[in-house]
Amino acid sequence: MATGPPSAFPWASSLITRAWINRRLPHPNAATSSAASPGGSASDLRESLSLQGNQGRMAEIFDKMKVEFVDQDESVQVIADNICETGEVPERYVRSEIKADPVIVNAEALGGFFQLVNHGLDGGLLQQIKVDITEFFSLPLEDKLAVAIPPNGIQGFGHHFVFSKEQKLDWVDMLFLATRPVEERSLAFWPTKPSTLRDTLDKYSLELANVSAQLFKFMANNLGVNQEALLGIFKGLPQSMRINYYPPCSQANKVLGLSPHTDGVGMTFLLQVNDVEGLQIRKDDKWFSVKAIPGALVVNIGDALEILTNGQYKSIEHRAVINPVKERITIATFLSVNLGCTIGPFQELLKTGEARYKVLDSVEFTKGYFAAKLEGRRYLKSLKLGI
Numbered sequence: 001m002a003t004g005p006p007s008a009f010p011w012a013s014s015l016i017t018r019a020w021i022n023r024r025l026p027h028p029n030a031a032t033s034s035a036a037s038p039g040g041s042a043s044d045l046r047e048s049l050s051l052q053g054n055q056g057r058m059a060e061i062f063d064k065m066k067v068e069f070v071d072q073d074e075s076v077q078v079i080a081d082n083i084c085e086t087g088e089v090p091e092r093y094v095r096s097e098i099k100a101d102p103v104i105v106n107a108e109a110l111g112g113f114f115q116l117v118n119h120g121l122d123g124g125l126l127q128q129i130k131v132d133i134t135e136f137f138s139l140p141l142e143d144k145l146a147v148a149i150p151p152n153g154i155q156g157f158g159h160h161f162v163f164s165k166e167q168k169l170d171w172v173d174m175l176f177l178a179t180r181p182v183e184e185r186s187l188a189f190w191p192t193k194p195s196t197l198r199d200t201l202d203k204y205s206l207e208l209a210n211v212s213a214q215l216f217k218f219m220a221n222n223l224g225v226n227q228e229a230l231l232g233i234f235k236g237l238p239q240s241m242r243i244n245y246y247p248p249c250s251q252a253n254k255v256l257g258l259s260p261h262t263d264g265v266g267m268t269f270l271l272q273v274n275d276v277e278g279l280q281i282r283k284d285d286k287w288f289s290v291k292a293i294p295g296a297l298v299v300n301i302g303d304a305l306e307i308l309t310n311g312q313y314k315s316i317e318h319r320a321v322i323n324p325v326k327e328r329i330t331i332a333t334f335l336s337v338n339l340g341c342t343i344g345p346f347q348e349l350l351k352t353g354e355a356r357y358k359v360l361d362s363v364e365f366t367k368g369y370f371a372a373k374l375e376g377r378r379y380l381k382s383l384k385l386g387i
């Protein structure tokens with residue numbers, strides 16, 4: 001991928017060219033105090049969870065949404081180690097689709113993804129989080145299982161988004177955590193080993209909240225929409241992290257690290273913990289490999305922001321592939337909408353054209369995203385009008 005942002009993000013280019021390094025950004029909550037009025041009628045579900053201000057616990061939300069997961073408690077890392085002996089990739093991980101996909105290496109700038117280099121994140125902190133995360137995944141399995149995902153849970157270590165016993169599985173072990181607002185955290189899932197990890201995650205989470213608040217301001221100016229209205233949709237800067245450990249696989253062309261999907265959120269920040277590539281994005285039915293700039297955050301637009309911007313910003317389908325000899329580790333930080341608002345194109349953007357997406361309650365929106373089982377752009381397509 002080219003080092004510059006795509007043309008859809010002129011404000012991002014100013015971020016990259018301006019000397020932002022080491023500049024401290026304002027505290028995110030200072031910027032989000034006056035949220036836009038959500039509009040629309042509050043659903044019973046939202047009321048029952050007291051979600052205004054995001055008070056509901058994430059587990060409770062998923063429970064109410066009736067998202068059901070199938071327990072899958074094996075570790076891919078362990079399977080990867082065993083393959084050395086058996087030579088066989090278990091059938092549930094074998095993906096036939098990969099060979100059929102044409103892949104072009106090193107994409108030029110594509111809309112919907114860009115790399116943020118002058119993000120202002122402290123270099124020492126980035127180094128520390130890389131060390132801590134690498135150490136966590138190299139712990140014995142029983143230490144990682146101390147924070148295992150409980151039955152039908154979503155936070156913790158293990159396989160995520162397994163909806164059926166037949167479903168093909170991704171070649172990845174994950175640690176998923178709700179990280180912001182701080183009162184949403186379930187510390188039971190935050191590893192205590194290595195001892196510095198919790199503190200590092202906390203600091204990293206705050207830094208990214210600051211960066212995202214700043215990016216939203218740039219976006220609002222770029223789009224010509226009310227800053228407070230945009231920040232209001234993301235009130236409290238709801239944030240979660242999916243930390244992905246992709247073991248190497250000698251038969252890498254048989255497995256997929258992460259199935260094709262779009263992110264249902266506002267935007268995602270991806271940090272490559274080691275220098276192994278694997279992220280690919282889809283354009284015109286071709287897969288393009290993203291070459292991450294060292295120290296950069298790869299930022300991508302999620303479904304919610306595509307809808308809010310009436311399609312001006314695009315949520316691009318992406319996936320992760322596996323390296324035959326090297327492990328790959330990434331941290332995806334998701335910035336989600338506040339579960340007390342309504343998602344639909346901003347009124348200011350409809351002066352010159354028709355609304356291209358349905359308007360729906362953010363709880364319904366999130367529920368629908370999971371119901372679509374993370375399959376490519378299927379969910380987003382279902383929300384398009386006039387197609």
Ligand SMILES: O=C(O)CCC(=O)C(=O)O
Nearest residue numbers: 242244278279320330332
């Ligand atoms: O690890 C990667 O390269 C992609 C991660 C990702 O897309 C996700 O966690 O949603």
Ligand SMILES: [Fe+2]
Nearest residue numbers: 261262263318
């Ligand atoms: Fe993703």
